[in-house]
Amino acid sequence: MLVMDPAEVDLRIDVKRPEPPAACPPEVQRPEPRPEDFVLKGYVNDRGVQTAVIEPVKDRAQGLWTDRGVSYRGNGWVLFDVVINSFPGRPLFAPRDATLTGKGGVPLRARLVTAAVDASTPEGVIRVLVVAEEPPPSAGLVFTVEVDGGDGRSLVIPRANLPKPVEEGKP
Template sequence: MLLLLGAVARAQPAPNRIHRQRSITVTGNPADQLPEVRGAKGIGITFHFDGLIHEESIRVDESRIRIVDVGKKSLLVEPLTEPRADQPSEVSVMFADGEQERAAFRMVPHPSDVDTWIEVTRQTEQPGAVCQARIDELRARCGAQRPTAFRRSGLLPDRGILARTFERYADTAGGLVSEGGVSFLGRDWALVDVEIRNPTGQPWAPRVATFKSKDGTPVTVRLVTPETEEIPPGTSRNVLVETDDPPAGAGVFFTLEVSGADGRFLRVGNVELAPRTLEGKR
C-alpha cells in the first residue's frame, strides 16, 4: 500500500503555475545583475524587444532551453528542463540598432508563477552614478583642450603670444597677497595665472572668482583651477582663472577677485591684458 501511494505521488503533475506578463527594463551595464525570468518546463516564454535584434546573436543553453521562434523584435523560447535556482540558465541577444548592444536574462524557477510574455525596454536615462561618471569624462576631455590645461602643461609660454605680466599686489582686507603673475589673451578667451601667498595662520582654499574691467564691466569666469586644493599658511600657490573674451571697449586693466571656501578673498587690482591691436580687433 505504501509503495503504491508513493508511486501515485510521484506521478502527480506539478501544481499549475499562474501565467504572468511582465515588463523588464535592461540597462546594458555589464556590472548590473541580470534580470530574472521565471520559467517552467514545457511553457514557452516570449520576449518582445523595443528594437530590432540580431537572430544569429541569440545565445541559450541548448541542452536546457529550446529556441521556438525568432522575429525581428521577438524571441520565443521553451525550457526543456525545470530551471534550477543554483544553476540558472541564461538567455541573451544583441540589438541591431547599436543603441544598447546586449540584453541578457537569468531563467529561474518560481513555486507559483511563470512568465509567458516579457516586454523588454532599454533604459533611456542612465543612473545617477553612471551619468555623473560620463559627465566627468566629458569634462576631462574638454578640460584637456582648454587654455588652462595648456598653461599647466608648460605649452603656453610667457612670450610669443599676446601676454602681459603684472606685479605684486597686497590686499589688506583679506590678509592675502598676490605675488604677481601673467595674463594671456586668445581669440575668444583670457587666462590669468596669479601666484597667491597666504601669510595668515589658516589654510585658504580658492574656489570662485570674478573679473571686471576698471569701469566695472563684468567678464564671465569659466574656470578657477588652483595648483593645490588649499594654500597652507606661510606658502604660495599659483591659481589659474580662465574667462570669456572681454567685451570690446573694456580696456586692458582689470580687477580679479578670488574668493575662498571660508569667505576670505583676495582682490588683485593691477591685472593687465594685452591689447588686440595686432589683430585689428580693437
C-alpha cells in the same frame, strides 16, 4: 608533447581561440583642451602668446599676498595666472570663485582653476588661474580680479592688465 595514440595521453586540453570583435570599440570622447591645460603643462608661456605683467599685491587684513603674475590673451580667451601666498600663522587660502570686472563695471564670466605650484612648494602657496572668454573692447585692458575663498576671505588684484589684442592682418 604531442602523441598520436590516444592511449598514451595523460591529460587532454582543448584550446579555442576567441573570435576577434567584429569592429573596433568606439573611441573614448576626450574633452576639448582648454587654455588652462596648455598653461599648466607649460606649452604656453610668454613666448608665442601675448602676455602682460600683473604686479604683486599684499593684503595684510586678509593675510594674503601674490607674487608677480602674468595675463595671457589668446584667440577668444584671456587667462590671469597668479600665485597666492598665505602669511605665516594665517589659515591656508582655499580659492572657490573668481570675478573679473572691467572698465565701467563690465563683469566677465570666469572660471577658477587651482593647482599646486610644484612638489617643493611650501604649504600655504597655491597657483590660481582665472579664465574667461575674450572681453568686449568696451571692457578695456585693465581688470579687477577678485578671488574668493571658502572661509570668507578674498583677495582683490586691482590692476590686472591684459595685453592689447592683435589687429587682423598685423603681426
